Amino acid sequence: MKTHVQTERERWEKKTLEPALKKSPERRERFITVSNEEIARLYTPDDIKDLDYERDLGCPGDYPYTRGVYPTMYRGRLWTMxxxxxxxxxxxxxxxxxxxxxxxxxxxxxxxxxxxxxxxxxxxxxxxxxxxxxxxxxxxxxxxxxxxxxxxxxxxxxxFTINPSAPxxxxxxxxxxxxxxxxxxxxxxxIQNDMLKEFIAQKEWVVPPRPSVDLIVDIFEFGIRETPKFNLISISGYHIREAGSTAVQELAFTLADGMAYVEAALQRGLDIDEVAPQLSFFFNSHNSFFEEIAKFRAARRIWARALRERYGAQNPESWKLRFHTQTAGCSLTEQQPLNNIVRVALQALAAVLGGTQSLHTNSYDEALALPTEEAVRIALRTQQIIAYESGVADTIDPLAGSYFVEALTNEVERKALEYIHKIERLGNGSILEGVFRGIEQGFFQREIAQAAYEYQKQVESGEQIIVGVNKYTIPKEQDQKxxxxxxxxxxxxxxxxxxxxxxxxxxxxxxxxxxxxxxxxxxxxxxxxxxxxxxxxxxxxxxxxxxxxxxxxxxxxxxxxx
Amino acid sequence: MNRPIRVLMAKAGLDGHDRGVKVVARALRDAGMEVIYTGLHNTPEQVIKAALQEDVDVIGLSILSGAHLTIFKKTRELMKQYGMDDVLLLGGGIIPDEDKPILEELGVKGLFGPGTSTQEIVEFIRREVQKLRELQPA
Known part of the structure; x- marks a missing residue:
């Protein structure tokens, strides 16, 4: 049986939309995110008709933490700048x-x-x-x-942003x-201490992947006893994204790495509820505003369910995915560099609407060199304006319930889980083994390089627009110094x-x-x-x-x- | 007969930013060039050794660590030492404007920063290699 919304939508498409399209067609054939995900014209209640509030969202501070890991979020304390x-x-x-x-x-x-x-x-x-x-x-x-x-x-x-020499x-x-x-x-x-993403994307290493993970588990084992207030790892998608991955790949590979570390710790005989609360994450915030927000929300839900259901963690602290965000360095342009201030502001806003615990905003001059003090100050002020002037921090998870954002959250989650299952199959049921094999066989590296190349082709064909680079360009002599x-x-x-x-x-x-x-x-x-x-x-x-x-x-x- | 253009793409120095170098390598290959990629963390000596072994027309060095002045200088010295006058040296990565004249003076023929289209690099290489080949005795 058709829902009321469906009937209403069909009527709208025939009576209102079609004549309008005939008069003037849409701007483009396909509307895509920076990760080549196609976005629909319109989202309605039908796109989220299976959404169950308690099961899929939960209140802030409640499982599965889609709406945030703390009960008061930024009303209690702002994110750490x-x-x-x-x-x-x-x-x-x-x-x-x-x-x-x-x-x-x-x-x-x-x-x-x-x-x-x-x-x-x-x-x-x-x-x-x-x-x-x-x-x-x-x-x-x-x-x-x-x-x-x-x-x-x-x-x-x-x-400390340090990996192979983290110990x-x-x-x-x-x-x-x-x-x-x-x-x-x-x-x-x-300490960042995340070697798996090094082999996948950032490429700083000393010893091979398996002994690298052993050294990380040494730190877990030592740190749980000796420095219980210290985050012993920051499992990072940031560099995976910078290397050219899509949003879904960033999410999937990072969470798979996180599960791999959990499995390595369990193999050592550590207690899941001792290790998990000392894990933290680090994500990128890129240009496609809603896709990024969906990614952060999906990340919390996938992690909470995996820790509780797959790994049997009992302590709610183990289920909570806490994360740091940095805006996308790779999105900054050398051309008309002041435009980067606006890009960073939008990316930072997405991170805040996605519920980040801490945030680094890039400086506008970073496609040119290391940032100057003035550029760093503007980057920090951008966060302060979002925090104190925009009002977005005054209510929790304000985009929940949006047909589009919830549908996109589900979609990002579904696609990320597909990747995670693929990695699990690669390791015959073990995600740790799957990640090792994925690195050894170049699976991650190929997937990322392919996505980066596709994106570059889309930029050169004009399907992806970068203001100041392939549209609205000015001669180099006129550009800001x-x-x-x-x-x-x-x-x-x-x-x-x-x-x-x-x-x-x-x-x-x-x-x-x-x-x-x-x-x-x-x-x-x-x-x-x-x-x-x-x-x-x-x-x-x-x-x-x-x-x-x-x-x-x-x-x-x-x-x-x- | 015109043999295909052979290009050595290399990451020199310690940084692991290989997104750009890989994208450019694929674009050059798609444009019909023969591309050899060295992988990461090479010294100038290693780059030059590979370039000699592979008998390339072009060396493309990608550096995003800020060590470009040191690394290009060493690379050029070695190129001179080995008489590689017929090899085109190009650079990619984060190179501040004020360093560009210094590198050009050293003999780096083209510098391609963020936002460069791969088509531009393809055309540049074709044009410059053609010039170099015309200078060489047949």
């Missing part, structure tokens, strides 16, 4: 940290330079030209002493805390000098001894964290510690494929 910072040597970043704290910020977020991210010392041949450029350079505990000089670790929460950086933070006399259970912060940030090459020289000085002054035998013990523990498959901490305290360098792990597990090299 967390801007990522780091440049030059530890001295410069320490000064920036102190400035931010003086301005009332309580959360720090650290960007490291490429050599530190890749587990190489500043004097490694591959590090030449990269020291202190993309973030702060750290070689030994001496650098961390400078980085956190005068900053009491029991009063701040510090986020070393985490150990350095604990070592500084120990020296300041801060009890470990009081340390707060986050923006100042860009420069890093002093002196930083590299100073950093190498300090590293060599530490090598001369430290107790060489202690370094040798602790590194040998670490190697032994890694070979015996014992938890490496206590040994890494010991080596860090003896002033072994990031590169030396990672070298030991490489000796035991081998170095990863990705098969080059296009």
């Amino acid at each position: 967390r801007q990522f910072a780091g440049f030059g040597g530890p001295e410069e970043t320490n000064q920036r940290f102190k400035y931010l704290l003086k301005e009332g910020q309580t959360g720090l977020s650290t960007a490291f330079d490429m050599p530190t991210l890749m587990g190489l010392d500043s004097d490694h041949p591959l590090a030449d030209g990269e020291v202190g450029v993309e973030g702060v350079a750290v070689d030994t505990l001496r650098d961390f002493e400078i980085l956190f000089d005068g900053i009491p670790l029991d009063q701040v929460s510090t986020s 070393v950086i985490y150990a350095m933070y604990i070592a500084i805390g120990d020296r300041q006399g801060v009890p470990r259970e009081k340390l707060r912060g986050t 923006v100042p860009t940030l420069k890093i002093d090459p002196e930083v590299q020289r100073r950093q190498i000098e300090r590293l060599q000085q530490v090598r001369r002054e430290r107790d060489a035998r202690a370094v040798e001894r602790t590194l040998a013990r670490l190697e032994e523990a890694a070979r015996q498959r014992q938890n490496t964290m206590p040994y890494i901490l010991e080596a860090v305290k003896a002033y072994a360098s990031v590169g030396e510690i990672m070298e030991v792990l490489k000796r035991v597990h081998g170095a990863y090299r990705e098969p080059a494929m296009v």
Whole structure:
């Protein structure tokens, strides 16, 4: 039997729409999102007729958390405005940290330079030209002493964007805390520590995927006991999206990675309700406004159901997907760069309407260089305008019940689950194994490269419009000139000098001894964290510690494929 | 006879941003060129070694880590050392405007930043390789 809405819609299509279309057709044949998802002309109650409020949405703070993980959301406390910072040597970043704290910020977020991210010392041949450029350079505990000089670790929460060398950086933070006399259970912060997405998308690695996950579980096992207030991982879709994936792929691959870590922890014998509450997520917010909101809402629902039903978690804290968002760096244009301020504002608004816990807004000049201070300030002000002026934070999940948003949430969820099931089949029922095989076989990498190429073709054919790039362009000479940030090459020289000085002054035998013990523990498959901490305290360098792990597990090299 | 244009696409330095390099590699291949992709994290020495082995007409270096000045300088020095005057060196990635003249001076013939259409790169390579080939004795 036809519903009333269906009858009404058919009447409208025949009587109202058809004549209108005859007079003037629509702007285009297909209306698509930035992820090539087709969007319908109109959504009605029929598109969500199976939606069950309690089962599929729930109230805020209630399972399955589609409407948000907290009962009061932004009426209680706004999202954390967390801007990522780091440049030059530890001295410069320490000064920036102190400035931010003086301005009332309580959360720090650290960007490291490429050599530190890749587990190489500043004097490694591959590090030449990269020291202190993309973030702060750290070689030994001496650098961390400078980085956190005068900053009491029991009063701040510090986020570290670090992956293959995460165990070393985490150990350095604990070592500084120990020296300041801060009890470990009081340390707060986050390490990104998500290697699966590195192999899939961001491509920073040292050892191969399987031992990389073992090291992550070492951190879980150690961290649950030692630093219970510290987020031990930030499972990230951000980089997957930046590499060119669609919104659905970002969601599916990230949640699959999350399930893989849960399975790896369970294999180690850890308790699901001990591990899950210390997991957090990190997503991208791209241009297609509603699709992004749908993605965030679907993420919470899929995760809650998987944790409760598939993995049997009992503690509601385990079911809640908490996430950080960053606006899409890849959406920023070099052409007419001030337009990026508007893009970032829309993407940030989508993240807020999607219920994010914290947010980084990109600076408008980031397609040109590292951001200047002024550009960073505008990015932060964008968040403050959304928070304090627009009124969107005054009610919870304001888009719930929209025919379009709910239908899109269901659709994004359905397609993401299809991918997750495919990964599960690839691993014969194990998502962990499926993710490993997907990486080994290049499945994720191919899917993402294909989506990126399709998108580029759509841009070049004009099916996707980028204002200022393939439409409304101006000659380069007339384009806005923006100042860009420069890093002093002196930083590299100073950093190498300090590293060599530490090598001369430290107790060489202690370094040798602790590194040998670490190697032994890694070979015996014992938890490496206590040994890494010991080596860090003896002033072994990031590169030396990672070298030991490489000796035991081998170095990863990705098969080059296009 | 005109042999197909051979291009070495390389990621030099430590950054893992390979979206652009892969998109361009596929577009060049679709345009009939022979493309060799090195994968990530190469030193200039590795890039040059691969370029010599593969006897390419073009080297495309993708760098988004900010280390472009150091890496292009080394690459050009090695190209001179090995007498690779007939090889076209191109760059892609995040290159600030004020660094572009420095790189052009070094001998980087084309720099393609965000928003460049792949068609533009294809046409540029065809034109420049043609010029280089006309200069060479047959």
